Amino acid sequence: MAATQEEIVKGLAEIVNEIAGIPVEDVKLDKSFTDDLDVDSLSMVEVVVAAEERFDVKIPDEDVKNLKTVGDASDYILKHQG
Amino acid sequence: MTSKIKPAQGAPYARIMGVGGYRPTRVVPNEEILKHIDSSDEWIRSRSGIATRHWAGPDETVAMMSVEAAGKAIADAGLTPEQIGAVIVSTVSHFKQTPAIATEIAHRIGAGKPAAFDISAGCAGFGYGLTLARGMVTDGSAEYVLVIGVERLSDLTDLEDRATAFLFGDGAGAVIVGPAKEPAIGPTVWGSEGDKSETIKQTLAWDVYRTTPVPGGDGPEERTAPEAVRYPAITQEGQAVFRWAVFEMAKVAQQALDAAGVSPDDLDVFIPHQANMRIIDSMVKTLKLPESVTVARDVETTGNTSAASIPLAMERLLATGQAKSGDTALVIGFGAGLVYAATVVTLP
Ligand SMILES: CC(C)(COP(=O)(O)OP(=O)(O)OC[C@H]1O[C@@H](n2cnc3c(N)ncnc32)[C@H](O)[C@@H]1OP(=O)(O)O)[C@@H](O)C(=O)NCCC(=O)NCCS
Numbered sequence: 001m002a003a004t005q006e007e008i009v010k011g012l013a014e015i016v017n018e019i020a021g022i023p024v025e026d027v028k029l030d031k032s033f034t035d036d037l038d039v040d041s042l043s044m045v046e047v048v049v050a051a052e053e054r055f056d057v058k059i060p061d062e063d064v065k066n067l068k069t070v071g072d073a074s075d076y077i078l079k080h081q082g
Numbered sequence: 083m084t085s086k087i088k089p090a091q092g093a094p095y096a097r098i099m100g101v102g103g104y105r106p107t108r109v110v111p112n113e114e115i116l117k118h119i120d121s122s123d124e125w126i127r128s129r130s131g132i133a134t135r136h137w138a139g140p141d142e143t144v145a146m147m148s149v150e151a152a153g154k155a156i157a158d159a160g161l162t163p164e165q166i167g168a169v170i171v172s173t174v175s176h177f178k179q180t181p182a183i184a185t186e187i188a189h190r191i192g193a194g195k196p197a198a199f200d201i202s203a204g205c206a207g208f209g210y211g212l213t214l215a216r217g218m219v220t221d222g223s224a225e226y227v228l229v230i231g232v233e234r235l236s237d238l239t240d241l242e243d244r245a246t247a248f249l250f251g252d253g254a255g256a257v258i259v260g261p262a263k264e265p266a267i268g269p270t271v272w273g274s275e276g277d278k279s280e281t282i283k284q285t286l287a288w289d290v291y292r293t294t295p296v297p298g299g300d301g302p303e304e305r306t307a308p309e310a311v312r313y314p315a316i317t318q319e320g321q322a323v324f325r326w327a328v329f330e331m332a333k334v335a336q337q338a339l340d341a342a343g344v345s346p347d348d349l350d351v352f353i354p355h356q357a358n359m360r361i362i363d364s365m366v367k368t369l370k371l372p373e374s375v376t377v378a379r380d381v382e383t384t385g386n387t388s389a390a391s392i393p394l395a396m397e398r399l400l401a402t403g404q405a406k407s408g409d410t411a412l413v414i415g416f417g418a419g420l421v422y423a424a425t426v427v428t429l430p
Contacts, residue, residue, distance in 0.1 A: 042129060042360050045325050061322055 002081050003055055008074040015050045016070075019043050029071035037070075047073075056082040092222030093261030096215070098430045099226070100161070102154025103397040104147045104254045105384065106138040115248045118241040126248045131359020135251030135385030137236040144176045147254035148187045148232045151393075155228065156191070158430065159258035163191045166258075167224030169198040170214055172207025172389040174418070175234045176200065187230065197224065204282070205355045205417025206272070207231050207389030208255070209425060212413075213270040215259035230256045231389030238284065240315035249358070250316070251385030255393025257430070268342030271334050272423035278326065282318040282418035286311065316418075327361045327416055331424075332368035335414045338424035339369075349375050350409035351399060351429065355416055356381035356391035365414075376404050388417060396429065405429055 003011065013027035020039050033039040039047060044067075048059050051073065057080045059067075067073045111134050112123040126132060138147065148171060156163055171184040184198035203210040208231040215227035235250035259267070290311050335354070339346065352375050354362050359381055366377055378395035387394060392413050399405035407429055414424035 040128065041321070042324055045321055046328060046364060049325060049329050061319075061325070064321070 003077070005074055005078055008055065008077050009070060011054050012047070012051060012070055012073060015047055015054065019046050019050065027070055029069065029074065031070050032068055033070070033073075034068075051077060090221045090223065092218075092220045093225075094220070095262040095265045095267075096219035096259050097262035097266030098212075098257045098427055099260045100155045100157070100159025100258045100430050101393055101397045101400065102151045102156070102158055102256045103390075103394045104150035104154075105394070106136040106142045106147070106252050108137050108139055109134050110137045112248060115241075119244045119247050121244060121248070129358075129360065130249060131362075131379070131382050132248060132385050134383050136253055138234050138252040142234075142252070144173060144183055144232050144234055144254075145186050145190065147234075147252070148183070148230045148256070149190045151232070151254035151256040152187065152191050152228055152230060154397075155256040155258050159226070159260065161226060161258060161260075163193045165226050166191070166193040166196050166228050168196050168215070168218055168227045169193065169230070170211040170227065171198075171200045171230045171232060172203055172211045173200060173232045174202055174204060174207075174388060175237055176232075177237070184230075191228075193228070196228075203389070203421050203423070204419055205357065205386070205388045205391065206415035206419070206421040206423045208392040209270060209272060209413060209415040209423025210421070211389075212257070212259065212267065212425065212427075213272065213423060216267045216270075219259055219261055226258055226260045228256060228258055230254060231387075231391070231393055233388045233390050235316065235386070235388060238314070238316045240285075240312070240317070243315065243317065245320050246316060246318060249386050251387045253384065253387045253390045253394050255387075255390045255397060257393050257396075266428035268338065268344070268426035270423055270425045271337040271341055273421070275420045278322070278420045280319075281322050281326070281420060282316065284314050285317050286314040288314065290314070324358070324361065326420065327357065328364040328368070331361075331414060331416045331422060332365045334416075334422050334424050335365060335369055335412060338414065338426055339412060342426035344410060344412075344426050346371050346375070348410060349412055349426075351376045351378070351405045351411035353378040353392050353395050353399070353411055353413045355414060356384060356395055357386045357417070389415070391415075400429065
């Protein structure tokens with residue numbers, strides 16, 4: 001079953017919390033992974049792979065750099081989830 | 083007539099009997115790396131965990147470093163050089179295609195006439211060599227095998243490449259593999275992923291420097307190096323490699339534990355290839371290793387020494403008392419190829 005945007009953001013928040021230790025409630029649509037959430041380029045790779053598993057999507061390396069904010073990532077997942 | 087042939091027969095099992103390492107005398111801090119790239123000590127430390135690395139001087143050749151490490155390993159095993167029946171050297175930074183550097187090393191340590199050869203398996207080279215050695219001991223091809231991982235990666239480093247200039251180091255690590263009454267080297271989980279061969283590679287083949295006539299060519303000009311060809315170096319697609327290392331290699335490590343019948347709780351030591359602290363941290367997390375497991379973090383002061391990294395880290399853990407003889411250790415190497423090899427061993 002495809003996830004809703006709300007579910008995706010909740011899932012991303014848990015992933016970011018697990019990987020970067022950021023409180024779940026801080027992970028909001030307009031937050032930038034690198035600037036606001038302390039997720040650097042390598043942690044971003046970990047976030048992406050965790051999201052791939054959780055939401056059954058493939059996010060190729062070349063698309064990762066376009067996912068600047070939590071909103072970018074949730075839109076991408078919403079569009080591409082299997 | 084097909085004659086009956088006696089089978090090759092060796093010891094029931096094999097074990098690592100001794101370990102030795104050589105680190106070049108010159109320590110290179112991140113500040114020195116910053117002379118050539120736009121970066122910072124803080125960035126390098128946060129992305130790789132590397133603070134310093136050793137770079138070899140002119141006298142610290144691949145052979146010299148290997149001989150030093152081998153001598154220590156032989157002494158640690160309580161053997162003499164003449165007892166060594168085979169020498170396996172894993173390296174990608176010995177710059178002569180032939181002969182193998184293993185024969186010179188065997189000669190210089192005074193080993194007589196052992197079988198001696200080089201292998202090329204990048205950062206998985208130690209595990210590949212160890213696996214060959216285990217087979218040789220248990221099939222009787224050699225009673226004692228010297229396995230060396232040695233690199234002078236500074237020779238293959240592009241100091242102006244931001245993505246790799248800070249990563250690599252030089253050094254040699256050696257172990258002796260010999261007979262055992264109990265299993266002390268578990269099954270190897272190993273393999274290759276040639277579809278990813280471009281993700282870590284040498285930029286140019288040596289024949290860019292060819293200035294003599296090419297067979298079948300029209301003359302010396304045919305494949306002559308452009309006037310200022312950039313010296314060949316190792317490049318990589320950092321994020322692709324990171325992704326592979328963190329996720330695929332944690333699975334391989336788990337498979338090696340399963341194959342050996344060892345649970346994370348039974349493990350004393352984890353010695354992954356020392357490529358990047360972030361990869362190490364992530365693997366520890368994914369494998370859910372308990373706090374009680376000692377994790378090798380030699381990369382901080384050694385950088386990535388490819389095939390040498392695991393025996394170097396093993397030696398340091400034992401020398402500093404962080405690990406002890408008889409401990410159960412998971413080792414995993416992975417790198418250019420892409421190739422990987424993981425197994426569980428009893429520490430010497
Ligand atoms: C090499 C490695 C540390 C690079 O990290 P990375 O996050 O992939 O780096 P990127 O090239 O994606 O760059 C990310 C950012 O850091 C910057 N950057 C890159 N190299 C930098 C450097 N040396 N210093 C400072 N900043 C640097 C980039 O400009 C980029 O900034 P931007 O986001 O503002 O554009 C990392 O990819 C890695 O270690 N991978 C595994 C490699 C490995 O271990 N291989 C051997 C296995 S055997």
